[in-house]
Amino acid sequence: MQKIILLLCTFFCVASACAQNSLKISVKNKVDKTILSNATVLIKGTNLLAKTSANGTASFGNIPDGNQIIIIRNVGFQEQRLPLTFPLNEVKTYEVFLEPAEDELEEVIVSSTRTSRSIQNTPTRVETIELEEIDEKSNMRPANVSMILHESTGIAVQQTSATSANASIRIQGLDGRYTQLLKDGYASFGNFASGLSILEIPPLDLAQVEIIKGPSSTLYGAGAIAGVVNFISRTPREKADFNFILNQSNVGQTNIGAFSMQRKGKWGYSLLALTNFQKAYDVDKDDFTELPKTDDFTVHPKLFYYPNEKTTLIIGNAFTKSNRTGGDIFVINDGADANHRYFESNKSLRNTSTLDFSYKVNASNLLKIKTSFNYFKRDIAIPDYTFNGINYNAYTDISYLKNIKNQSLIFGLNIVYDKFAEQDQLPNLAKNFTTRTAGLYAQQTWDLSDRFKLESGIRLDLVNYFNTLYRKNEAFVLPRISALYKINDHWSSRIGGGLGYKTPTLFTEQTETFQYQNLLPLNNVKAEKSYGGTADINYKTSLGADWLISLNQMFFYTRINNSTILLQDNSGSFHFENTPQPVQSRGFETNAKIIFKEYFKLFAGYTFTDAKADYLPVIQNIRLLPKNKLNLALLYEKERNFKLGLEGYFTDRQYLYNNQLTSAFWEFGFMAEKVFGKISVFINAENFTDTRQSRYKSVVNGSHLNPNFDDIWTHTEGRTFNGGIKLKL
Structure with missing residues (x-):
């Protein structure tokens, strides 16, 4: 018991x-x-x-x-x-x-769709490059944003000059003139001012980069056929912020930059200052530079005024001066003689003044006025030829955002004035061109339910463009629609499409390669028109306590009608004409992100692009465009301690303008950064396997006195090692 x-x-x-x-x-x-x-x-x-x-x-x-x-x-x-x-x-x-x-204290908010919504609730597909990644890529190229964009899926930085290293941005295989670059929403990099643009945008003051792929003219007017890249600056907080960077590379580049910002009561400021020096660099010892001798300087102060809780006034002025000289390295170092005379000089001056006024009418409605004036002067010189031009651009946008139950409504108008004037040229040969645009737009973002959101918009642009040879007036009605459907907590999908247009321009990748020499003024060339769209599906999940997986599959299609093509007549002069035969770009992007314990991060991106121009004889593939491209990156990071990164990129074969096919190639990079309190030390080995074009064939042909250059389809400078220090207070 x-x-x-x-x-x-x-x-x-x-x-x-x-x-x-x-x-x-x-x-x-x-x-x-x-x-x-x-x-x-x-x-x-x-x-x-x-x-x-x-x-x-x-x-x-x-x-x-x-x-x-x-x-x-x-x-x-x-x-x-x-x-x-x-x-x-x-x-x-x-x-x-x-x-x-x-x-991540602040939710990722996108401003490029004008609604300032969180990215999770924006029907338009927007890709963001956030501060952490910008900071990492800044270690590799503190001078400009080329590295930030080069390593993004579906985007290519296309070098246009063998000696001066000029470059443009291509999205989904389309030429750079179809991509609109913005800084805080200001379109200051169009027409002639697109020359050297990405080489003159420093990343040190950026908080975020927003990318909209596909037709976006409904939001931003002419030129946004392939997409929009919007560089968003940092804004001051009560806590002062100071960043300093010093960088040195084995190819002779030195970068010294600083960024500071703070808000005190009703006033705030931000200040960016950066100077870059590059020695003439000839890696293959053929006596011609792969990197030009360069010195440039950028200063960008901003003043912020908050008279009350409802009002914000921002005044800024960005000034950049650059001097780049490439070509025969003997000419650069010692001057021309009987055997050495070729050089290519680019001198540019860019000044952009901006004013941004915001007024919260009440807790949910916002009146916004943005205006800017951009002055861009560029002088190009090669032996026996010079090209000098000035581009003036004035931009004003007034918009009103009204939020009602489950809806955001935007109404706005903008006026754009763009004028290019060639200097020191005969009146009948001057490439002068003026474009004036007045636009009205409206957009509705409608939360039909927690899972389904719809965004639709329409724009009317009245465009007048002219030179001494002809004048045209055109009207464009540009509808656009996009939708977001959250299938469940793991799956979501976006689909969108719209119309676009591009006003005529002489300044393209092709004309840049020969410095606009023997290029005739535009005559009876009309605007190009496009339609297209994107569709994607996104999956996110976590496995156990340690794994986070994100997958995105996106499809795209764009068709450009009435496209302009470059032709050469019997006298050797170049001119543009419209062609009834279209340009079509179709393909898909696959992106995967795997995070383990927030320490290991693996990124993989694959792009398939099938872009063709029906007007091209025999081979219709768009030139200098790989069909297949793969991006891989592995990052190991202990926050505020150290980070290590390994990257690999595969680029498929490309057709050149002479119809020949290039070789496919891989390139690899490595980076490391160690943090010591407020100081960090970094090193980078970019393209350490030394992939470069001269390993396949000499880029320079002919004699030293009269050289000609192959199309640029991969690295010209080869491997690059750099290192430096950063100070953050």
Whole structure:
């Protein structure tokens, strides 16, 4: 009998202990107290793991006695640890508040769609390059943004000159003139001012880069056929911010830059200053530069005024001066003689003044006025030929954002004045051209439900363009629509399309290669017109407590009608004409991101592009365009400690203008950065396998006195090593 009583007591004690050794946890966002579903809760040292449900709770049973550490994790939030001793003294639901990770305290907000919505709730497909990645790529190229864009899926930085290293941006295989570059929404890089543009945009003051692929003319007017790249500057906060960078490379480049910003009460400021020096660099010892001798300087101050909580006024002025000289290295170092005379000189001066006024009419409505004036002067010189021009651009945009229940409405108008004037040229040969545009636009973003969101817009542009030879007036009606459907917590899809147009221009990748020599003024050339769209599907999930996986599959199509083509007559002069035969670009992009414990990050991107011009004889593939391109990057990072990165890029064969096919090639890069408090030291090995065009064939042909150059289809400078220090206060 005593044994039976002892057995029953033991049973009830065990049952009582198991009943006590259960746990219920509620997980919430510390900032806004909202529940967090799908957060991971685990008990350290055991196999007990659970995900919070739709109401933000997770439950456990059969927890061992003793001291236990409860670990709560969620992507974008700081890990929380809760020590508890079992059996518990009382049965209750434990509330845990997760604090957003410092790098993600602010939700990713996109401004390029004009609604300033979070990226998760924007129907238009927008890709963002955030501050962390910008900071990493700045280590590789502190002078300009070329590296930031070069390594993005579906985007190519196309070098246009063998000696001066000039480059343009191509999206989805289309020429650079179909991509619109913006800085804080200002279109200051069009027409002649597109020359050297990406080489004159420093990344040091950038907070974010936003990319919209596909026709975007409804939002931004002419030139946004292939897409829009919007470089978003940082804005001051109460806490002062100072960044300094010093960089040196083995190819003779030195970069010294600083960025500072702070807000105090009603006033704030930001200031960017950067200077770059590049020695003439000849890697293959053929006496011609792969990198030109360069010195340039940029200063960009901004003044912020907040007279009250509703009003913001921003005044800025960006000034850049650049001097680049490439060609025969003997001419650059010692001057011309009987055997050496070829050079290519580019001198440019860019000044952009901006004014941005915002007024919150009430808690949800916003009046915004933006205006800018851009002055761009560029002098190009080669032996026996010079080209000098000035481009003036004035831009004003007035918009009103009205938010009502489940909807955001935008109404706006803008006026653009663009004038190019060639200097020191006969009146009948001057490439002068003026474009005046007045546009009205409207856009509606409608949250039909939590899962389905629709964005539609329409634009009317009245365009007048002319020179001494002809004048045309055209009207463009540009509708656009896009939709976002959140299938469930893991799957979502976006689809969108619209019309676009591009006003005539002489300044393209092709004409840049021969410095506009023997190029006739535009005559009876009309605007190009396009239609197209993109569709994608996105999948995100977490596996266990440590893995986060994100996949995106996007398809695109663009057709350009009435496209302009460059022709050469019997006298050797070049001119542009419209052709009834279209240009079509179709393909897809595949992106994958895998994150393990927030330390290891693997990125993979694949682009297939089939772009053809029907007017091309025999081979209709667009030139200098690989059909297949693969981007791979592996990053290991301990926050505020160190980071290591390894990158690999595959580029498929490309057709040249002489109809020959290039070789496919790989390139690899490595980077490392170590943080010592407020100072960090970095090193980079870009293209350390030394992939370069001269390894396949000499880029320079002919004699030193009269050289000609092959099309540029890969690196010319070869491997590059650089290192430096950064200071952040």
